[in-house]
Amino acid sequence: MKLSGAEIVVEELKTEGVEVAFGIPGGVLLDLYDVLYKEEAIRHILMRHEQCAAHAADGYARVSGKAGVCIATSGPGATNLVTGLTNANMDSSAVVALTGQVPTSVIGTNAFQEASTFTITMPITKHNFLVKRTEDLPKVIHNAFYIANTGRKGVVLVDLPKDILAGVADVDLHPKETFAGYKPNIKPNQVQIKRVVEILARAERPLILAGGGVISADATTELQRLAEFLAAPVVTTLMGKGAIPENHPFCLGMAGMHGQVYANRAINECDALLALGTRFSDRTTGWQLDQFAPDATLIHVDIDTAEINKNMPVDIPIVGDVKLALLEILKLLAKKSAKKSGSEWEKRIKKMHEACDSCVEEIPREGASVSDILIKELSKILDDDAIVTTEVGQCQMFAAHYYMTRKPRTFISSGGLGTMGFGFPAAIGAKVAAPDKKVVDIAGDGSFLMTCQDLATCVENDIQVVVCIFDNRYLGMVRQWQELFYEKKYAQTGLGITPDFVKLAEAFGCYAERVEKPEELKDALNSAFESGKPAVLDMIVGKEDKVLPMIPPGGGIIGMIGTERCKHI
Amino acid sequence: MQTHIISLLVEDHPGVLTRMSGMFTQRGINITSLTVSPCEKEGLSRMTVAIKGSESELEKVRKQISNLIEVVKVVDLSEREAIVRDLCLMKVHVKDSEARSEVMQLAESYGAKIVDAVLDAVTLELTEEPERIDRFVDLMRHFGVKQLFRTGVTAIGIGGGLER
Numbered sequence: 151m152k153l154s155g156a157e158i159v160v161e162e163l164k165t166e167g168v169e170v171a172f173g174i175p176g177g178v179l180l181d182l183y184d185v186l187y188k189e190e191a192i193r194h195i196l197m198r199h200e201q202c203a204a205h206a207a208d209g210y211a212r213v214s215g216k217a218g219v220c221i222a223t224s225g226p227g228a229t230n231l232v233t234g235l236t237n238a239n240m241d242s243s244a245v246v247a248l249t250g251q252v253p254t255s256v257i258g259t260n261a262f263q264e265a266s267t268f269t270i271t272m273p274i275t276k277h278n279f280l281v282k283r284t285e286d287l288p289k290v291i292h293n294a295f296y297i298a299n300t301g302r303k304g305v306v307l308v309d310l311p312k313d314i315l316a317g318v319a320d321v322d323l324h325p326k327e328t329f330a331g332y333k334p335n336i337k338p339n340q341v342q343i344k345r346v347v348e349i350l351a352r353a354e355r356p357l358i359l360a361g362g363g364v365i366s367a368d369a370t371t372e373l374q375r376l377a378e379f380l381a382a383p384v385v386t387t388l389m390g391k392g393a394i395p396e397n398h399p400f401c402l403g404m405a406g407m408h409g410q411v412y413a414n415r416a417i418n419e420c421d422a423l424l425a426l427g428t429r430f431s432d433r434t435t436g437w438q439l440d441q442f443a444p445d446a447t448l449i450h451v452d453i454d455t456a457e458i459n460k461n462m463p464v465d466i467p468i469v470g471d472v473k474l475a476l477l478e479i480l481k482l483l484a485k486k487s488a489k490k491s492g493s494e495w496e497k498r499i500k501k502m503h504e505a506c507d508s509c510v511e512e513i514p515r516e517g518a519s520v521s522d523i524l525i526k527e528l529s530k531i532l533d534d535d536a537i538v539t540t541e542v543g544q545c546q547m548f549a550a551h552y553y554m555t556r557k558p559r560t561f562i563s564s565g566g567l568g569t570m571g572f573g574f575p576a577a578i579g580a581k582v583a584a585p586d587k588k589v590v591d592i593a594g595d596g597s598f599l600m601t602c603q604d605l606a607t608c609v610e611n612d613i614q615v616v617v618c619i620f621d622n623r624y625l626g627m628v629r630q631w632q633e634l635f636y637e638k639k640y641a642q643t644g645l646g647i648t649p650d651f652v653k654l655a656e657a658f659g660c661y662a663e664r665v666e667k668p669e670e671l672k673d674a675l676n677s678a679f680e681s682g683k684p685a686v687l688d689m690i691v692g693k694e695d696k697v698l699p700m701i702p703p704g705g706g707i708i709g710m711i712g713t714e715r716c717k718h719i
Numbered sequence: 720m721q722t723h724i725i726s727l728l729v730e731d732h733p734g735v736l737t738r739m740s741g742m743f744t745q746r747g748i749n750i751t752s753l754t755v756s757p758c759e760k761e762g763l764s765r766m767t768v769a770i771k772g773s774e775s776e777l778e779k780v781r782k783q784i785s786n787l788i789e790v791v792k793v794v795d796l797s798e799r800e801a802i803v804r805d806l807c808l809m810k811v812h813v814k815d816s817e818a819r820s821e822v823m824q825l826a827e828s829y830g831a832k833i834v835d836a837v838l839d840a841v842t843l844e845l846t847e848e849p850e851r852i853d854r855f856v857d858l859m860r861h862f863g864v865k866q867l868f869r870t871g872v873t874a875i876g877i878g879g880g881l882e883r
Binding site: 268269272273276277280297329330331332454455456458459460 | 734785788789
């Protein structure tokens with residue numbers, strides 16, 4: 151079939167099931183956009199900055215479980231994508247980025263809007279392609295999706311020179327992937343599975359640590375079944391939030407630097423730790439590794455061989471899909487009898503859990519900050535299906551600590567890279583993926599200002615995202631560290647008085663309201679949703695609110711500071 | 720720190736070398752020698768990389784390199800017995816006929832070939848294990864080494880079987 155390069159790209163995108171792309175056109179992409187102009191099967195959402203296009207594709211992928219697609223032109227378009235792509239790749243989110251490139255005849259000549267996207271994005275993607283022949287396009291586009299969606303998911307970038315898009319080739323569409331060295335679907339080793347089952351069945355104090363891999367493998371049902379069978383408590387990482395409902399009696403919530411005190415205690419006290427789809431980042435383990443499950447047999451299930459023994463030496467590694475591994479474990483465990491309830495471990499966990507829950511419920515309680523209360527309010531107001539995205543910093547850790555996530559793919563946060571400005575564009579992607587669900591971005595004033603220009607995108611495309619700004623006029627997390635560890639010298643963390651976020655949002659045509667007190671939140675949020683418009687709530691929080699408890703830098707998981715409020719443990 | 724030799728089978732595409740070397744760059748590991756060449760399979764190339772580093776550090780890099788889409792196989796040749804070779808081309812100064820005959824004698828005893836000669840210099844070629852080449856080069860320094868070229872190591876596992 152004779153087709154232009156641009157037509158081949160669009161045909162293959164449709165074959166891959168792409169329904170939406172987030173992008174910004176440019177000179178070298180004219181041919182591609184000319185084809186998209188006529189194409190009805192693909193909705194193109196014009197973003198206002200390429201970083202937001204990448205974050206939106208990332209948010210879309212995390213909510214839908216399908217690869218997100220972003221498009222940017224050559225040179226600055228592509229370099230603007232870099233932060234967003236790095237973020238997605240760090241969090242193993244499936245994103246396919248298409249970038250324009252100058253014609254092949256002038257590549258390497260410092261042509262107008264030329265940047266070596268291929269080399270720039272090599273270390274921040276799972277794989278990338280620079281297409282040199284139009285006839286290679288069917289294979290390249292198909293492989294891009296295959297690689298992004300399989301194994302440990304990630305980012306694949308396809309760099310498309312203008313002449314390749316404009317050129318015509320006689321091609322067969324819908325090719326099959328061919329790789330000599332890429333075999334992503336690893337079945338877990340049976341011998342290892344048997345060993346794990348023996349250990350779990352024998353363990354007196356079993357604990358499950360669930361990471362983002364559980365959610366991306368769609369293994370949340372299996373996780374819950376295993377926890378219930380073993381009567382084993384579950385703690386999660388930041389990325390694992392939502393792997394098990396946080397109001398489930400066995401869920402202890404998030405562990406780690408800003409995690410729940412008792413989740414960290416449980417890690418310290420367990421005798422078998424089953425870690426699923428997690429990479430043991432320092433934000434989860436703390437820095438004193440001798441406090442991390444010192445008495446436990448450590449079992450690590452991950453799809454990526456390179457994660458085994460990378461950050462944490464483990465006793466039993468299982469390389470493979472978490473869902474497959476859990477199914478195998480459950481199958482073998484079924485031959486043994488379920489754990490009886492009433493063990494010492496269960497009592498201990500229950501006691502800690504209840505103590506902390508009562509502490510969480512007390513509003514207002516001693517030492518509580520406005521930010522804590524607002525997040526708890528959000529947990530109550532929003533339904534189980536609502537999707538929460540977060541920016542990065544204090545607002546994110548308040549959300550991670552206090553927001554009660556009840557379903558998988560409803561808590562979307564920048565884990566590995568910690569990208570300020572992520573939450574709002576990710577919320578756009580989330581809303582596009584799930585138009586019937588409420589989508590709220592839990593933002594800081596510092597983060598939101600980094601990507602707020604895309605309010606225009608929301609208004610123009612009728613994408614109702616509600617941004618809840620925790621407005622303390624500080625880069626709050628860094629300020630908190632300055633307060634705690636740098637003698638309150640607030641170097642360059644004060645943000646002054648501009649802008650007026652209500653007026654800013656109104657200038658874009660959004661609904662906006664200022665929330666001065668936590669008790670005003672419910673009405674404000676309801677009005678925001680009822681307005682039918684994208685909305686911004688400027689929530690005034692305590693200027694010096696701190697996210698506590700926390701593991702101080704260099705500390706271990708049982709060395710949390712700010713636990714005075716947790717008097718029950 | 721020990722020298723490790725890693726043999727990689729990779730797809731013959733532009734950029735593969737950058738991807739592979741980038742893995743070492745990210746960790747600040749210096750590559751001591753590198754050879755790339757076609758191999759017995761069409762469309763694939765073989766890279767032999769020699770690096771110095773701790774075992775645990777290299778284990779991590781090795782796994783990450785295996786993860787690269789275009790890398791088909793990674794074999795650690797320092798783990799097994801391997802035949803390791805390096806090729807050296809060297810111009811040695813010979814100030815007189817006495818020096819020339821001495822150089823030629825030593826070259827013969829090392830199995831080096833004389834590939835070119837002019838009045839005041841001879842060019843020698845030696846294919847050997849790298850350590851033996853080191854010794855030969857040291858010896859030739861007494862006469863004066865004008866230029867030295869080495870290809871870096873290439874290596875193959877012993878026996879008739881294929882690498883795992």
